[in-house]
Amino acid sequence: MTNAQRLHVLLVDDEPDFLSVIARRLERRECTVVTAESGVAALEILEKQPVDVVILDVKMPEMDGIETLRRIRSGFPETEVIMLTGHADLDVAISGMALGAYDYLLKPTDIDELMFKVRDAAKRQ
Amino acid sequence: MTQHSSSQYVFRWLASRIFLLCAGPLLLLALVSGKSLVTLYGSDALNLLRNNMRGIVAQFGMLDETHKESRLQVLEQSLRIQFPLGSWTVTETGGGHVLISDAPAAQNKAPQSIEQFRFAQAGADSAANSNTYDATYDAAGGTAGNAAGWNSGDFFASIPVVEVVPSVPFPDDLVWMAVKISREYTLTVWHRYGALFPDMGLAWGMVGVVAFALLAMGFYNSLVFSSYVQERFAKESALRRKLEQKVIEANRLSAMSTMVAGIAHEINTPVSVMTEEAGWVQDLLADQEVNENSEKRDARDADIARSMTTIRTQGERCREITHNLLRMARKGVADSAPVDINAIAEDVVSLSRHRAGALSVLLVTDTQATVPALAASAHVQQILLNLMSNALDALEDVPVQDRERQVTVRTEDGEGVVMLSVADTGNGMPYAAKRRIFEPFFTTKPAGKGTGLGLAISYALARRNNGHLSVESAQGEGTTFTLTLPAVEAQPRFSSGDENVGGTA
Numbered sequence: 019m020t021n022a023q024r025l026h027v028l029l030v031d032d033e034p035d036f037l038s039v040i041a042r043r044l045e046r047r048e049c050t051v052v053t054a055e056s057g058v059a060a061l062e063i064l065e066k067q068p069v070d071v072v073i074l075d076v077k078m079p080e081m082d083g084i085e086t087l088r089r090i091r092s093g094f095p096e097t098e099v100i101m102l103t104g105h106a107d108l109d110v111a112i113s114g115m116a117l118g119a120y121d122y123l124l125k126p127t128d129i130d131e132l133m134f135k136v137r138d139a140a141k142r143q
Numbered sequence: 144m145t146q147h148s149s150s151q152y153v154f155r156w157l158a159s160r161i162f163l164l165c166a167g168p169l170l171l172l173a174l175v176s177g178k179s180l181v182t183l184y185g186s187d188a189l190n191l192l193r194n195n196m197r198g199i200v201a202q203f204g205m206l207d208e209t210h211k212e213s214r215l216q217v218l219e220q221s222l223r224i225q226f227p228l229g230s231w232t233v234t235e236t237g238g239g240h241v242l243i244s245d246a247p248a249a250q251n252k253a254p255q256s257i258e259q260f261r262f263a264q265a266g267a268d269s270a271a272n273s274n275t276y277d278a279t280y281d282a283a284g285g286t287a288g289n290a291a292g293w294n295s296g297d298f299f300a301s302i303p304v305v306e307v308v309p310s311v312p313f314p315d316d317l318v319w320m321a322v323k324i325s326r327e328y329t330l331t332v333w334h335r336y337g338a339l340f341p342d343m344g345l346a347w348g349m350v351g352v353v354a355f356a357l358l359a360m361g362f363y364n365s366l367v368f369s370s371y372v373q374e375r376f377a378k379e380s381a382l383r384r385k386l387e388q389k390v391i392e393a394n395r396l397s398a399m400s401t402m403v404a405g406i407a408h409e410i411n412t413p414v415s416v417m418t419e420e421a422g423w424v425q426d427l428l429a430d431q432e433v434n435e436n437s438e439k440r441d442a443r444d445a446d447i448a449r450s451m452t453t454i455r456t457q458g459e460r461c462r463e464i465t466h467n468l469l470r471m472a473r474k475g476v477a478d479s480a481p482v483d484i485n486a487i488a489e490d491v492v493s494l495s496r497h498r499a500g501a502l503s504v505l506l507v508t509d510t511q512a513t514v515p516a517l518a519a520s521a522h523v524q525q526i527l528l529n530l531m532s533n534a535l536d537a538l539e540d541v542p543v544q545d546r547e548r549q550v551t552v553r554t555e556d557g558e559g560v561v562m563l564s565v566a567d568t569g570n571g572m573p574y575a576a577k578r579r580i581f582e583p584f585f586t587t588k589p590a591g592k593g594t595g596l597g598l599a600i601s602y603a604l605a606r607r608n609n610g611h612l613s614v615e616s617a618q619g620e621g622t623t624f625t626l627t628l629p630a631v632e633a634q635p636r637f638s639s640g641d642e643n644v645g646g647t648a
Contacts (some may be wrong), residue, residue: 039419104411126415
């Protein structure tokens with residue numbers, strides 16, 4: 019069963035505190051979590067190791083979430099992307115859906131809901 | 144009720160306007176017709192005088208030429224009878240006065256009379272020479288007692304009388320008439336016009352009364368008209384001020400809401416972290432097996448403690464943001480007062496930090512002003528928010544590799560003024576854009592992004608605070624907006640420098 023396998027998740031956000039706590043909580047829910055603090059770092063990690071699901075913050079300096087999403091979809095079409103966003107960037111998240119993101123979630127998010135979406139995304143893969 | 148009185152008022156205004164339009168032509172008509180009436184009656188009176196003079200000529204021609212002395216005596220007698228109210232003189236050709244009236248008062252009265260006298264005489268001379276008068280005169284007057292020629296009406300009417308008559312007849316003006324009564328004598332008569340036409344004063348008086356009535360009505364109506372216009376202007380300017388206030392308010396709200404959206408996002412991040420950390424603690428506490436193992440419990444407690452520290456740090460971050468917001472809200476005074484522009488600059492900069500961070504813009508604050516400005520703090524805040532938002536917009540298009548994205552907010556003292564400038568390292572703008580930058584609805588931003596009102600309103604607000612907003616821009620280097628405000632004069636800084644340093648630290 020795929021459930022027995024640990025899911026490989028890449029978490030991308032520019033806020034280190036947020037990264038660490040989400041990573042900890044996902045680890046506890048049978049995920050292997052890799053973190054990246056920017057879009058560029060995320061793409062580098064994807065080059066090195068395959069990942070099931072990417073959880074991506076929309077608002078980041080330098081390369082923003084949408085640009086990162088576009089590159090992930092073109093470079094790694096197998097990987098599913100879930101977007102994380104604040105209320106102000108809801109439009110961006112919806113346009114992200116058009117670019118092929120699996121789903122989006124509003125910050126602050128419920129960890130179980132996030133976990134549920136991650137599993138769904140992994141299943142679709 | 145107000146509706147009724149206002150419609151009545153509008154009618155009165157309309158009536159006064161129509162009257163004012165007609166008053167000019169009416170007045171002109173009154174004066175012209177009055178003048179021509181008086182002239183008409185006056186010329187009737189002149190006719191009488193003219194005929195009297197011709198009578199003198201006829202009578203003189205009939206006198207015996209040989210008795211010079213008695214002839215002149217008779218002439219004098221008849222002149223006295225014919226012109227009892229006027230003055231007259233008989234002059235010899237090429238010589239002096241032969242006869243002169245007893246009452247030369249009229250002559251003294253008019254300083255120009257000598258000139259007119261000469262003119263009349265010369266006229267009489269040339270008229271007498273230039274027609275058949277001489278011949279007829281000789282024929283008729285040569286034979287004493289032969290009145291046949293004189294009795295002919297044609298001849299009588301053809302005796303040339305030269306007149307000097309004022310073009311506009313007034314009672315005190317003099318009327319001059321000259322006629323050649325024989326080869327050697329010329330008779331000149333001058334008369335007050337009023338004496339010829341006794342009711343002339345009354346006629347002019349009537350004209351004056353009509354003209355005065357028209358003028359008075361014109362004055363009254365122009366008062367009505369101008370008060371109406373003034374009221375309309377006042378109403379209109381009040382309306383405009385209200386509208387302007389609305390536009391300013393709308394801009395303030397939009398500037399604030401852009402900022403608040405940024406701040407909400409700013410708060411969202413720490414709140415997310417805090418929620419997740421709390422969830423993590425719950426996760427840890429839910430672990431049943433840990434409770435039995437003291438070693439694992441210690442590790443868990445350490446984990447929880449770490450989470451708590453993060454929660455505290457993030458909570459403090461939220462508090463700082465809300466404090467900033469509260470401080471901004473408290474500063475919304477719209478009356479002129481001494482205002483510390485350094486504090487406002489720092490507040491706006493710290494509230495813009497989130498957006499600046501998202502655009503990787505470096506914010507630099509350089510507060511050198513030592514004197515407070517005299518302005519409404521709410522307005523200064525609004526202007527600065529607009530300028531800051533514009534500066535950040537300008538930097539959005541600048542490639543990070545090309546230039547460092549930086550916004551410098553600087554305050555400094557000037558001569559009697561305090562200056563606050565916002566400089567960005569954006570692309571700058573061409574001269575054409577710079578010239579129009581403060582025009583309402585002028586925008587360089589894509590459709591739907593800017594209203595084109597931010598800078599127009601900022602400019603209006605600066606002017607309202609007796610200040611000025613200017614722009615300097617070099618293409619490819621950046622744009623600097625400078626707000627100049629009057630400084631509070633001869634007054635020490637209300638808050639000392641140390642407090643300011645404490646605020647920034």
